[in-house]
Amino acid sequence: MTIKELIERLMLQLLILKLQLQVKFLRQKLTIPNLPKPKYVVVHHGGGDYSFEQANKHHKDKWGFISSLGFGLGYQKWIKYGGYVIIARRDNEEGAHTADPQRPHYWNKNSVGICLRGNTNNNPPTEWQLRALKEELDEYKRKGYIVKAHRNIVATSCPGNHLYQWLKDNKYII
Numbered sequence: 001m002t003i004k005e006l007i008e009r010l011m012l013q014l015l016i017l018k019l020q021l022q023v024k025f026l027r028q029k030l031t032i033p034n035l036p037k038p039k040y041v042v043v044h045h046g047g048g049d050y051s052f053e054q055a056n057k058h059h060k061d062k063w064g065f066i067s068s069l070g071f072g073l074g075y076q077k078w079i080k081y082g083g084y085v086i087i088a089r090r091d092n093e094e095g096a097h098t099a100d101p102q103r104p105h106y107w108n109k110n111s112v113g114i115c116l117r118g119n120t121n122n123n124p125p126t127e128w129q130l131r132a133l134k135e136e137l138d139e140y141k142r143k144g145y146i147v148k149a150h151r152n153i154v155a156t157s158c159p160g161n162h163l164y165q166w167l168k169d170n171k172y173i174i
């Protein structure tokens with residue numbers, strides 16, 4: 001093989017690599033914050049003792065949606081046991097948290113999903129989580145959003161009995 005042929009072969013390999021990278025980039029499903037203002041807030045529980053990192057990875061592996069903030073988590077917000085709120089998606093960015101079979105995309109395009117870590121069928125949310133949730137919900141209500149529990153939309157035990165009762169007791173839902 002001459003030097004010229006070797007260079008040509010290398011150039012070809014570089015071109016292939018470049019095209020492969022482009023395809024990989026195009027395949028990444030990115031969501032962008034471009035929806036009209038959502039109307040609802042849907043409250044969820046984690047359904048288990050999953051950490052933010054575990055839930056984020058699980059959703060990323062399941063749907064492959066990456067938010068404009070770089071997360072795979074389907075909820076817009078995640079509340080840790082200590083009350084710390086992680087913002088995973090913008091409010092006007094499509095989520096992946098509430099799928100009504102009759103209207104598969106409606107809720108994910110028109111609501112903000114807030115999830116509390118833990119299974120609140122088994123244990124009540126922590127005082128810190130409820131304090132953070134109250135702040136969030138009061139702020140959304142002030143802006144005109146309507147609060148819903150996941151189970152009010154589709155057949156699910158989410159957001160767990162303890163959290164569901166708290167939402168009722170505090171008049172966020174009827």
Ligand SMILES: [Zn+2]
Pocket residue numbers: 043044045097150156158159
């Ligand atoms: Zn839920």
